[in-house]
Amino acid sequence: MNRLSSTELSLLEMASLPRELFVRQEVMPSRHFFPPHQHDWHQLLYAVSGVLVVDLTGERYFIPPEQVIWLPRGCQHSVYTEYGADLKSLYVKAEYKGLSTDTACVLHITPLIRELILSAADFEINYSLQGYENDLVQLLLQSLARLEQSDRYLPWPVAEELAAMCSRLYLQPDNNQTTEQLAELLATTPRTLDRRFRRETGMSLKQWRQQLRLMQAIELLSTGQSITTIALELGYSSASPFIHMFREQFGISPAQYRKQKQH
Secondary structure, three states, X not given: OEEOOHHHHHOOOOOOOOOOEEEEEXXXXXXXXXXXXXXXXXXXXXXXXXXXXXXXXXXXXXXXXXXXXXXXXXXXXXXXXXXXXXXXXXXXXXXXXXXXXXXXXXXXXXXXXXXXXXXXXXXXXXXXXXXXXXXXXHHXXXXXXXXXXXXXXXXXXXXXXXXXXXXXXXXXXXOOOOHHXXXXXXXXXXXXXXXXXXXXXXXXXXXXXXXXXXXXXXXXXXXXXXHHHHHHHOOOOOHHHHHHHHHHHHOXXXXXXXXXXXX
């Protein structure tokens, strides 16, 4: 896992923004990691390609190209990508009130927002406050408030032993241990484990693992691996049950999803 040097990280710690919106863009190589940090302004993270893994306290978000994550001022977060990502990081002045939320949230991106972000990313840092560039920035900021929130994220338990279990499951996508076996490792009963897990995450352990596999499927589909290889890596016996699960959740096959994201 590659960590940013203090010199590189200082680029994220500007005393103030030069404009109401400042876009920082970079290509993150595979297994790149921004350590926990926070800003004195709001931030919108968007991966044009690849998948971002954003960790907050008690939550982990997988952000594919059809989503963005809004991080309000002072929200501590870390960012990681397993297979690389083309990152657009939008910094927005703290005075911005378009999104009336003081907590992080995942939003569904629209084709309009995507094109506005890509255009704004090419502006000079001190873009003109008169004319086309400022008008585009204002349209982008106004449009953010119209984006719909997504419920496709992965809550992360705070309790140390549950968090450690979830980390193991994340690092071992093909782990097919049953709830009974996981409970035994924690010296508890399946019922108690599931009750504790539901209390901390709002979902059962079974639901959580399904969501984990779905998020990791999206992540793996950004690579060149075959559908069969991805299915086996996620612990499926063959491609068929994986394709069935994916189609049930998204309404399209993994191959169709991948093709859409390549355009």
